[in-house]
Each structure stands twice: as structure tokens, then as C-alpha cells.
Amino acid sequence: xxxxxxxxxxxxxxCGGVKELEYPFDSDYIxxxxxxxxxxxxEGNEGFLRKRIAVLGGSTTHDIIRMLExxxxxxxxxxxxxxxxxxxxxxxxxxxxxxxxxxxxDIVFIHTCSRNVAVWPGPGDGRDAVDALLEGQYGQFxxxxxxxxDTYHCPVIQNNFEYPxxxxxxxxxxxxxxxxxxxxxxxxxxxxxxxxxxxxFYINDINYISSVYGLDKWADPFYWHMYKYCMCxxxxxxxxxxxxxxxxxxxxxxxxxxVLDLDNTLWGGVVGDDGAExxxxxxxxxxxxxxxxxxxYLKAQKDIGVMLNVNSKxxxxxxxxxLRHPEGVxxxxxxxxxxxxxxxxxxxxxxxxxxxNLLPESLVFVDDNPAEREIVRAQFPGAAVPEIGRPExxxxxxxxxxxxxxxxxxxxxxxxxxxxxxxxxxxxxxxDFADYGEYLESLQMKGTIKPFEPMYMxxxxxxxxxxxxxxxxxxxxxxxEIEQTAASGDYITLYGKLEDKFGDxxxxxxxxxxxxxxxxxxxxxxxxxxxxxxxxxxxxxxLKRDMxxxxxxxxxxxxxxxxxxxxxGYYYPTAKNNMVRDFFxxxxxxxxxxxxxxxxxxxxxxxxxxxxxxxxxxxx
Amino acid sequence: xxxxxxxxxxxxVFRDVFDDASIEVEDSTTSEDIEDWDSLEHINLIxxxxxxxxxxxxxxxxxxxxxxxxxxxxxxxQIAD
Numbered sequence: 171x172x173x174x175x176x177x178x179x180x181x182x183x184x185c186g187g188v189k190e191l192e193y194p195f196d197s198d199y200i201x202x203x204x205x206x207x208x209x210x211x212x213e214g215n216e217g218f219l220r221k222r223i224a225v226l227g228g229s230t231t232h233d234i235i236r237m238l239e240x241x242x243x244x245x246x247x248x249x250x251x252x253x254x255x256x257x258x259x260x261x262x263x264x265x266x267x268x269x270x271x272x273x274x275x276d277i278v279f280i281h282t283c284s285r286n287v288a289v290w291p292g293p294g295d296g297r298d299a300v301d302a303l304l305e306g307q308y309g310q311f312x313x314x315x316x317x318x319x320d321t322y323h324c325p326v327i328q329n330n331f332e333y334p335x336x337x338x339x340x341x342x343x344x345x346x347x348x349x350x351x352x353x354x355x356x357x358x359x360x361x362x363x364x365x366x367x368x369x370x371f372y373i374n375d376i377n378y379i380s381s382v383y384g385l386d387k388w389a390d391p392f393y394w395h396m397y398k399y400c401m402c403x404x405x406x407x408x409x410x411x412x413x414x415x416x417x418x419x420x421x422x423x424x425x426x427x428x429v430l431d432l433d434n435t436l437w438g439g440v441v442g443d444d445g446a447e448x449x450x451x452x453x454x455x456x457x458x459x460x461x462x463x464x465x466x467y468l469k470a471q472k473d474i475g476v477m478l479n480v481n482s483k484x485x486x487x488x489x490x491x492x493l494r495h496p497e498g499v500x501x502x503x504x505x506x507x508x509x510x511x512x513x514x515x516x517x518x519x520x521x522x523x524x525x526x527n528l529l530p531e532s533l534v535f536v537d538d539n540p541a542e543r544e545i546v547r548a549q550f551p552g553a554a555v556p557e558i559g560r561p562e563x564x565x566x567x568x569x570x571x572x573x574x575x576x577x578x579x580x581x582x583x584x585x586x587x588x589x590x591x592x593x594x595x596x597x598x599x600x601x602d603f604a605d606y607g608e609y610l611e612s613l614q615m616k617g618t619i620k621p622f623e624p625m626y627m628x629x630x631x632x633x634x635x636x637x638x639x640x641x642x643x644x645x646x647x648x649x650x651e652i653e654q655t656a657a658s659g660d661y662i663t664l665y666g667k668l669e670d671k672f673g674d675x676x677x678x679x680x681x682x683x684x685x686x687x688x689x690x691x692x693x694x695x696x697x698x699x700x701x702x703x704x705x706x707x708x709x710x711x712x713l714k715r716d717m718x719x720x721x722x723x724x725x726x727x728x729x730x731x732x733x734x735x736x737x738x739g740y741y742y743p744t745a746k747n748n749m750v751r752d753f754f755x756x757x758x759x760x761x762x763x764x765x766x767x768x769x770x771x772x773x774x775x776x777x778x779x780x781x782x783x784x785x786x787x788x789x790x
Numbered sequence: 791x792x793x794x795x796x797x798x799x800x801x802x803v804f805r806d807v808f809d810d811a812s813i814e815v816e817d818s819t820t821s822e823d824i825e826d827w828d829s830l831e832h833i834n835l836i837x838x839x840x841x842x843x844x845x846x847x848x849x850x851x852x853x854x855x856x857x858x859x860x861x862x863x864x865x866x867x868q869i870a871d
Contacts (some may be wrong), residue, residue, distance in 0.1 A: 202838045205809030232830040395834075395851055403837040 177292075182544070187211075187244040192556065193571045204236055211243040217745045218248035219421060219646075224275035224322075226259035227589040228286035229400040237410035238417075245418040256398065259286075263314040266321065276648070278318050279327045279419060283376065283400035284334050284354055300347050308360045311390060315364065315371060323650040325370045325420050327413070330358045332380035332400075335389035344364060348765040369628060369649055370460045372416050372577065379412050380405070382570075415572030416421060421646070422635030425554060425573040426479035426528055428468065429519060431537035432489055432510070436468075436500065437461045438561070441492035444486055444566050452497025460561045465499035467565045472504055475583030476574050477526065477590055480508040481518045481535070506590050515542050516549030525597075527710040529638065529746070536564070550720075582629060582676045591674035593711055610716065610786040613670040617717065617787040622656035622663040628666055629677045637707040638746040642739065645705050660685050662701060662728050666721050668712050668787065679708040679721050685732060698735030701725075706753075719783035722757050726780050739772035791869055796843075796862050803842050807835050817859030843869055 188210060190200060200207065223238075225231050235251050252273040254262045259280055262270055285306065293299045311328070317324045318326050331354040343349030358377060365373050380388040383405050390402040401409060418424065433440045438450025438457045450458040451465070472478050473771060478500070482489050493502045502508065507525050509518040515537070523530055530552030535654030537543050543555045559567050576583075585725075594611065603609035632648040638644070647655070655661050665681035682705040688698060708718055729737060739754040751768075755761070759772035791799075797815070804813045808826050821827040827835065839861070840846055845868040847855075855861055 198838070198841045201834055202803070202806050202841070203809075204834075206806070230830075233834060234832075392849060396852060399833075403833065404841075471833065 191244040191411075192554070193411065194557065194559075194567060195407065195411070197404050198406050200237070200240065201403065202232075202241060203442040207240055208243070208424055209676065211240065218243070218246055219423075220248045220250065221254070221417075221421060222250045222273060223417070224254075224270060224273060224278045225679060226262045226278060226280050228257055228259050228280075228777045229394075230256065230398045231281055233403065233406050234410055234413075237407050238305070238414055238473045241407075241411050241414035242417060243666075245423050245739055247418060247421060247423065260310070260314060263318050271321075272362060274320055277327065277420065279323050279374070279413065280314070280323060280329065282329055284331045284350075285394065285400050287331070287354070287357075287646065290350055291349055291353055295348065297347055300353070301338065302685050304353065304356055304360070308357060311361070312364060315368070318371065319368075319650070324648055325372060327372045327374050327416055328361065329376045330361050332376045334392070352636065354753055363739065369578065372420070374413050374416060376409065376412075379408060383408055400608070412572070415575040416577070418579045419572075419575035420635075424575060425476075425534050426532040427479055427506075427522075427526060427534070428471065429479045429481045429522055429533050429535045429553075430468070431479060431515075431539065431542065432482040432484060432492055434561075435536060435558075435564075436465060437495070437498070446488070446491040446495055449492060451495055454497070458497070458560065462497065462499060464564050465563065467568070469499050469504065471574065472587055473584065474576060474579060475586040478505045479522050479526075479586055480505050480510060481515050481522065481537075482510045483515070486510040489786060495591045505737065506587065509728060514545060514549065516546050517679075519550040519553060525594065526591075527713075534568075534571075536568070552785055578628060580628060580632070585674075585676070589673055589675055589711070592670075595672050596670070596692050600653055606714075607720060607786070612714070613672070613786070615670045615715065615787040617669070618667040618790045619664055619720060619789055621728075622665055626665055626677050627652050627656070633677065633680055633707060633709065634705065637709065638744070639683075639710050639749055640677045640708040640713065641645040641744075642706045642741050642750055643704060643749050644744050644747060647705075655682060657788060662725070662732065662734075664721060664724055664728065666708075666724075668715065668717055675709070676713055678712045679717055681706050681721055681725055683725070683729075683737070685734065700732045701729055701732075701734045701737045703737060703739045716784045716786045718753075718757075719785075720787045720789055723780075723782045724789070725786050726776055729776055735776055737774040737776065739774065740768045742773070743768040751779045791866070793862060793866060796865055799842060800839065800858070800862065800865070803838050804835070806829050807831075815858045817857065817862070819858040820856070839865070845869055 175699070188207060190196070190207060225235055231253055235253060239249055239251070250273060251622045252270055259282060264279070282449040289303060289307070295303070299691070314327055316327065333354060334350050337343035337349070337351060339346055339349045343351040344355070346352060361373060365371050380401070388401050388405050393399040393402045414503060417551065423535065430436060438461055439448060441449060451461045453462065468478060480489065489508065490502055493500065507522045509522060511518070519530070519535060523533060530550055533553040535543070535555045536547045536558055537560065538561070546553060547555045554571070554573060556567055556571055558564055599612070600606070600609045603612065627649055631647055631652045632645040634645070634652070656663050662685065664681045665677050668675045668678050683701040683703045684699045686702060688700070693699040737759070739759050741751060741754065743751065747769050754772035757774070761770055762773045763771035801813065801815055804815050804824070805811050808824060813824060821832065836847060836852060843865050845865065847864060851864050855864065
């Protein structure tokens with residue numbers, strides 16, 4: 171990995187995923203060679219994120235699980251499945267069983283389809299009767315979701331309904347309240363209202379996936395009547411891929427940034443040869459319109475928090491001239507890092523990753539040139555490099571790949587581009603200061619460190635799932651687990667926000683410590699309780715800003731208030747968190763244990779006089 | 791396509807689907823003879839055979855098919871050129 175700088179990262183899965191599972195894929199191939207592909211995915215790969223997934227089906231789920239497993243493995247998630255008995259989704263959800271209870275799912279997926287709708291409106295029914303029918307069916311689902319959430323405290327994924335394969339009322343089926351299409355549309359709308367008001371609930375949009383697949387083929391009655399599959403076999407991979415995108419997003423495996431080529435990717439033509447004025451972009455020509463629409467799509471991605479960057483073989487001034495084209499939608503200021511030079515693109519990728527403090531696997535490289543894609547694939551493993559197709563296909567390929575699957579639009583997502591821009595300005599300014607302390611002083615940092623508060627629960631859960639490098643134990647939490655931890659009296663929880671003159675970084679650090687009450691001999695000797703630090707994470711973008719010390723200071727203070735006299739820190743090495751191997755030593759802890767795997771335990775006796783370590787952040 | 795040619799191709803499909811290069815199917819082969827061939831894997835097998843030969847089994851055929859020999863009969867009747 172020549173040319174890489176920045177963090178001491180090690181690739182989690184050196185050989186990355188398998189190309190056959192990347193969109194656009196060949197479903198027949200995947201179905202046929204599933205066993206072989208699975209073997210390859212498991213061979214020599216370690217460091218999978220292990221997750222338990224309960225699949226509660228209203229129809230056959232065997233091949234759905236088989237395909238879902240492949241796509242999740244390809245995302246670095248090693249799933250273990252619970253599969254309900256045929257059609258037992260409702261019974262399993264409402265009444266449970268020992269097997270499901272002991273399985274303790276990390277996520278529950280309810281696989282229902284329009285074949286599972288029990289009662290339909292009759293032609294003679296009045297409006298009130300149909301409304302009651304609708305609410306009755308919706309109510310059954312709500313009681314199921316509520317029950318699951320209360321029992322398992324984990325995210326629930328629910329299919330919406332695909333359209334039925336025939337229309338008794340013809341076109342009126344869509345608009346008349348007796349029509350099945352209308353009935354399902356209304357039922358779906360009720361599902362979405364529930365999704366809007368429940369944080370850990372996600373819709374798997376099979377209505378969309380079945381329509382892009384082609385409803386007639388999707389709903390092939392052969393598969394229902396022969397095997398009780400609600401879709402044809404060939405559609406299963408598309409279905410499972412779409413579902414896997416939600417799951418990987420929930421577990422923090424989304425991509426974060428696009429790295430874009432310029433010539434024939436963002437516009438038609440070669441700016442260095444043709445001149446900026448002759449590029450195809452804008453409303454003048456058909457191809458110009460295609461590229462303008464693509465730029466529009468990318469701009470919209472930026473608005474939901476995807477970071478845009480450029481990696482182009484060009485003189486920088488030519489690249490900038492192209493980006494300033496009056497008909498262009500994307501302007502130079504829409505990008506975080508622009509690399510326009512004659513270096514190998516794989517080297518530029520490494521530099522961009524370094525400047526953004528991102529891992530290779532967080533990047534998506536988009537280039538019309540297959541040779542450049544191949545170089546990046548070979549020399550910069552981990553990054554996604556989609557087979558982007560022809561210009562008129564760019565949007566579909568990127569969109570359906572689901573790299574940036576949204577689970578919940580947060581304020582942080584929308585502001586992410588601004589935050590990273592501010593970070594780059596900080597780095598530029600840092601170069602102007604002779605002394606690092608002087609630089610930190612100049613940032614005028616203000617921090618807020620407090621126990622978990624309701625408005626930050628989603629962000630805190632998100633951070634626990636996304637942080638890989640500055641993460642001592644790599645323990646992952648769902649939002650409901652975070653909420654339970656905060657509510658329990660057995661834990662000290664802290665989140666840290668950091669602001670400076672360039673902008674607000676939002677919540678950047680989280681610590682969770684479990685209180686162990688002293689008992690017996692220790693209590694008799696009047697020794698205080700102990701705190702086990704189960705989680706300590708920080709966003710790498712605020713590294714070396716004193717934030718880790720500010721968190722320590724606050725933790726010590728909270729321990730004192732709770733009568734805790736000793737803290738125990740734990741470090742569990744992964745392929746990615748080497749940078750914090752000696753973190754506890756830095757904080758003044760002493761190593762007390764180390765096993766053969768490099769797992770270490772640290773101890774810190776809180777002194778009578780504790781000198782605060784943070785010097786540059788004003789804490790409120 | 792001759793019966794032998796169909797068998798050549800069909801053997802490959804079985805080997806790919808069950809990821810086992812030692813499989814040799816013949817007229818009398820049934821699910822009893824191949825360890826991973828259960829009623830659920832059967833669905834995927836049928837789909838892979840259809841895809842390979844560019845044909846479709848009817849529901850009636852899938853229900854009544856008793857061994858690989860009968861499967862080959864149906865394939866031959868559908869791809870007759």
C-alpha cells in the first residue's frame with residue numbers, strides 16, 4: 171500500500187468482496203453457484219461482524235435466507251439465522267417460542283407479501299366497512315411490531331406490499347376504495363406512518379423492487395402454487411440484495427464518500443483536449459442532458475451527506491475550468507478533496523482516504539474507464555468500484571447499488587460535507603502555526619460532555635456502529651440498547667460534542683462504564699466501587715484535539731460523584747483499532763492483564779488530587 | 791441435442807448447484823442418491839436446469855417427475871429442434 175498515509179490501518183478483509191455479488195449482478199449465476207461463492211467468501215476471511223437475524227416468514231424463506239447470507243457476507247457481516255416454521259410469522263412474533271427467545275435476535279425481518287393479506291374489500295362493502303377492514307389488518311401488524319420491539323429491543327424490518335398480479339376492477343382498481351390496488355396502497359401508507367414515528371423500524375420496499383423487476387415475472391404463480399414462494403426464484407437475489415442494504419446500513423456498513431472521475435464521467439469529452447467550452451454538459455445536446463442529470467443526482471447525494479471528491483487525470487487548471495462550466499450543476503466548492511494530476515488513481519485514492527480520515531472501504535470510485543477501475547480495484551482494495559455502464563445508466567447503477575442506503579436522515583448527515591470542509595481548513599491553518607498548542611488555542615474549541623440525552627440517542631447508536639479505529643472494545647449497540655443503558659442506574663454514560671471556530675462537529679465521542687458496587691471485604695475496608703469501561707469511542711476527525719482528555723477528565727469527575735475509586739479499561743484488538751492499543755497508558759492507566767490474543771486490561775486508581783488533562787477545550 | 795449431450799450438460803448443473811465435482815447422474819438417480827438434494831434445494835435445482843436448457847417445466851411435470859431419467863425425457867421433449 172505505497173503512498174498511503176494517515177492512520178495505522180490494516181484492511182479487515184484483504185481480498186474484499188466477490189465481484190459476482192456487486193450490482194448489476196447475474197441472478198441465475200448467483201443462484202446456481204451459491205455454494206461455491208459462499209465457500210470463497212468464508213475462505214481466509216476474518217473479522218466479520220457477527221449478527222443474529224430472525225426471519226419470520228409468511229411464505230417460503232429458504233432461498234431468501236440463502237441469498238441474503240451471501241450478500242451480507244460480501245458486506246463483511248457473518249449472519250446466523252433463525253427461520254420461522256412455514257407461515258408462522260404472526261405466531262412467532264406474538265407468542266414467541268423458546269428457540270426464538272434463546273436466539274436473541276439482533277434484527278427481526280418480517281417477510282410478508284400481498285398473498286398474506288387475509289381479507290379483501292368486497293364489492294358490496296361500504297366505505298366504513300373497508301376502513302374498518304384496513305385498520306383491522308394494520309392493527310394486527312402494529313401489535314406484532316410493538317410486541318417484537320418490547321421483547322427483543324432490536325430493529326425490525328418489514329416488507330411493504332407489492333401489487334397483486336391482477337386487477338379485478340381494471341384501472342379503477344387503483345382509485346376505487348373497493349380495489350385491491352387501492353387497499354394495498356392505503357395499507358402501505360399506514361406502514362409508512364408507523365415507520366416515521368418509530369426509530370428502530372424499517373420498510374423493505376418490495377413494492378418498488380417488484381415493479382422494477384417486472385410484476386408479471388415477479389409474481390409467477392408457478393412459484394406460489396408449487397413452493398409457496400411469493401416471488402419467482404430469479405427475483406430472489408434482487409430481493410435479498412435490497413434487504414441486505416438495509417441490514418448493512420443499520421449495522422454501520424454504509425459507504426461515506428464518492429470519488430469521481432471527470433472526463434466522460436461528469437461530462438462528455440476530454441477537457442484538456444477539447445477545452446471547457448466544448449464539453450457536453452447542460453441542455454444543448456442529448457448527451458449534455460444525460461451528464462447534467464447525473465450531476466444533479468450527485469448534488470442531491472451531497473445534500474444527504476455523501477462526500478464528493480474528484481480523482482482525475484488532468485492538469486488541475488483544466489479540471490477546475492471544467493467544473494466551472496456555466497451549464498454544470500456541480501461546482502468546485504461542492505467537493506471536499508479534488509485530485510487532478512497524473513499520479514496513478516490508486517495513489518490518489520489513498521491520499522483522499524487519508525485526508526478524509528476514512529478507510530478504503532468507505533469510498534466508492536466512479537470512472538467510465540474500465541482500465542482505471544481495474545487499477546483501483548487491484549491497488550486499493552476495499553473501495554467499491556461499480557461497473558458503471560454507459561452514461562445513461564450511471565444513475566441507476568449507483569442508486570440500486572445502495573452504497574449510501576439511508577436509515578434515518580439526521581442533521582449530522584446533512585451537515586457532514588460542511589464539517590469535513592471545516593476540517594480541511596483546520597489542517598491548512600495548522601500548517602501556518604509553528605506550535606501545535608498555539609494552533610489548538612486558535613481553534614477556540616467549546617465542548618459539551620454530559621450523560622446520554624434523548625435527542626442524541628440515534629447519533630450515539632450510530633457512532634457505536636460506525637467507529638472502528640478509535641474504538642477500544644468494538645462493542646456495538648442498537649438504539650434501544652443505548653436507551654436502556656442510559657436509563658439504568660448501573661452505568662455511567664457520557665457523550666461529547668465539540669465545536670470550534672470553523673464549525674460544529676456534533677457528537678464525536680461516547681463512553682459507557684458499568685458500575686460494580688463494592689461488596690464484602692472491599693466494602694468493609696471502605697474501598698469504593700469500580701467502573702468497567704465497556705465502550706470508549708471517538709470520531710477520528712477530532713483526533714489530537716484534546717477531546718480524549720476532556721472525556722477522561724469528565725469521567726473521573728463522574729466517578730468521584732458516584733463514589734467510584736477505581737476504573738478498569740479494556741482493549742480488544744481488531745484489524746482496525748491498533749491506533750488505540752496504548753490509549754489507556756496515555757491516560758495514566760496501568761496494564762494488569764494481557765492474554766495471547768493481545769487483549770489487555772488496565773487499571774486506574776483515581777488519585778486524591780487529579781490534575782485535568784484537557785488544556786484547550788472549554789467544557790460546559 | 792442427444793440424450794448423451796443432455797446428460798453431459800445436466801451433470802454439470804448438478805455439480806455446480808451442489809458444489810460437488812464427484813456427482814454423476816443417470817436415469818435412476820433420485821434425491822436419495824445426493825446428500826444435499828432435499829425438497830428445498832430441489833426448487834433451486836429445477837430453476838438452474840430450466841435456465842441452462844432455456845426451457846420451463848410445467849407444474850404437472852415437476853409434481854410427477856420421479857427420477858433424473860424422467861427429467862431428461864422432459865428436457866428432450868422441450869428442446870427438440
